[in-house]
């Protein structure tokens with residue numbers, strides 16, 4: 001299927017999820033993450049979930065990162081430019097939900113993209129080759145292109161992989177791993 005068809009398919013699948021399914025799936029994803037080889041780093045970029053869109057709830061991942069004393073970076077999306085502005089999450093960080101339902105930091109200590117070592121990537125769908133699609137604004141493709149080439153990109157999904165996204169282009173940045181409630185996809189060791 002192409003990106004347009006996949007966006008429709010997965011928006012529909014998400015709408016059918018119950019709050020319990022999102023919660024249980026998110027916990028299963030959190031438990032799987034412990035088994036990934038990603039814990040030796042310092043800077044982890046995490047997205048704060050859009051509850052109304054039934055995204056994977058990243059609260060548990062935040063607790064894992066804080067328990068391991070990692071630097072957690074969260075972002076604020078600029079819909080005019082398509083850029084993410086990244087801030088260190090601290091006890092002083094004020095989080096406000098914007099008009100798109102995204103919880104985001106008001107301001108804080110800005111962290112450049114080159115500092116990121118692991119990025120947890122939100123997605124609507126992904127395929128067995130590690131390609132992903134989001135809501136179609138290119139925020140993550142732009143952000144990931146600014147990160148170091150060896151940044152570890154970890155997709156999180158409540159659904160399993162599609163066989164192939166047909167219309168992948170040169171700007172699409174592929175994932176290294178994708179974690180679902182059922183499995184870990186390792187795209188480096190295919």
Ligand SMILES: Nc1nc2c(c(=O)[nH]1)N(C=O)[C@@H](CNc1ccc(C(=O)N[C@@H](CCC(=O)O)C(=O)O)cc1)CN2
Nearest residue numbers: 047048049050077100102122123134135137138139140
């Ligand atoms: N939690 C989270 N944060 C994130 C992302 C994400 O996918 N999840 N993004 C990942 O890139 C960026 C935000 N991207 C978004 C893009 C579109 C819409 C949205 O509400 N779109 C409407 C259509 C509105 C319009 O076209 O004007 C929709 O899909 O119904 C929301 C977030 C940055 N932060």
Ligand SMILES: Nc1ncnc2c1ncn2[C@@H]1O[C@H](COP(=O)(O)OP(=O)(O)OP(=O)(O)O)[C@@H](O)[C@H]1O
Nearest residue numbers: 132133134135136137138139140141142145171172
């Ligand atoms: N590195 C980049 N620099 C500039 N524009 C980009 C870059 N990457 C993607 N774009 C633009 O962003 C738009 C959306 O891209 P695409 O359809 O791949 O989004 P997506 O991956 O679904 O979205 P997202 O990354 O926000 O989850 C396209 O018009 C694309 O040209």
